[in-house]
Amino acid sequence: xxxxxxxxxxxxxxxxxxxxxxxxxxxxxxxxxxxxxxxxxxxxxxxxxxxxxxxxxxxxxxxxxxxxxxxxxxxxxxxxxxxxxxxxxxxxxxxxxxxxxxxxxxxxxxxxxxxxxxxxxxxxxxxxxxxxxxxxxxxxxxxxxxxxxxxxxxxxxxxxxxxxxxxxxxxxxxxxxxxxxxxxxxxxxxxxxxxxxxxxxxxxxxxxxxxxxxxxxxxxxxxxxxxxxxxxxxxxxxxxxxxxxxxxxxxxxxxxxxxxxxxxxxxxxxxxxxxxxxxxxxxxxxxxxxxxxxxxxxxxxxx
Numbered sequence: 346x347x348x349x350x351x352x353x354x355x356x357x358x359x360x361x362x363x364x365x366x367x368x369x370x371x372x373x374x375x376x377x378x379x380x381x382x383x384x385x386x387x388x389x390x391x392x393x394x395x396x397x398x399x400x401x402x403x404x405x406x407x408x409x410x411x412x413x414x415x416x417x418x419x420x421x422x423x424x425x426x427x428x429x430x431x432x433x434x435x436x437x438x439x440x441x442x443x444x445x446x447x448x449x450x451x452x453x454x455x456x457x458x459x460x461x462x463x464x465x466x467x468x469x470x471x472x473x474x475x476x477x478x479x480x481x482x483x484x485x486x487x488x489x490x491x492x493x494x495x496x497x498x499x500x501x502x503x504x505x506x507x508x509x510x511x512x513x514x515x516x517x518x519x520x521x522x523x524x525x526x527x528x529x530x531x532x533x534x535x536x537x538x539x540x541x542x543x544x545x546x547x548x549x550x551x552x553x554x555x556x557x558x559x560x561x562x563x564x565x566x567x568x569x570x571x572x573x574x575x576x577x578x579x580x581x582x583x584x585x586x587x588x589x590x591x592x593x594x595x596x597x598x599x600x601x602x603x604x605x606x607x608x609x610x611x612x613x614x615x616x617x618x619x620x621x622x623x624x625x626x627x628x629x630x631x632x633x634x635x636x637x638x639x640x641x642x643x644x645x646x647x648x
Contacts, residue, residue, distance in 0.1 A: 368421030377427030428452020500539030
């Protein structure tokens, strides 16, 4: 089935993004029905797109973490209706296919999304008018030294002991050179996108999404001198763990967990793929504005 609308390719109006084009010949919609109103918003979105002549639409409904992504991968754009967790799962799934993502938040924070449900009609009109850019967000991947386990992440990889109440000795190597020894609850290795997530809570810096860098932050280190480290994304990061246990836990984006032999070295590197995030350019959604609005960053207490 082909769209009734002849305008199947939308070109960005932004000068620096003049070569960016969205293909709307086939559109994907994924919604997390565990979120209140998400299914209703997804249905509104589908009807809205159909009213504008786009009829070739593929949908998937996710029942929270119970369901795995099986959404169509031959789409030109995927609309993600849910919270930040749904968006992170979508990024790991769609990134290998280079499919741009547009988030509509029905969650609590919606840091990665562009619209709230009440902004749906206005936001879609802006998108179809070419008022967008596609951001290429850095992703990372972890693998064991024997490559028996591996996973991608948009936000972060967290290395911890399986016993949540115990500390571990973690030895950090960069390009084969030993850098730091930590006695801590764990270690977070994050992208700039993930710098406003777990690493922020652990005392890490906020990093602009455009930077090609990783943030390394220990979790509750038993030290007065330990500080976060920012390293270029082309570096190879390795972590060895000494712990009174046969296993360690490695988690991707706080969602996918792996129980790994504690004697194995964990390697974290830049992913071959990026997450392609669609951003509306005339919304008040620039990075600093989002920090102020959603994290209340830089707002004086008397306001």
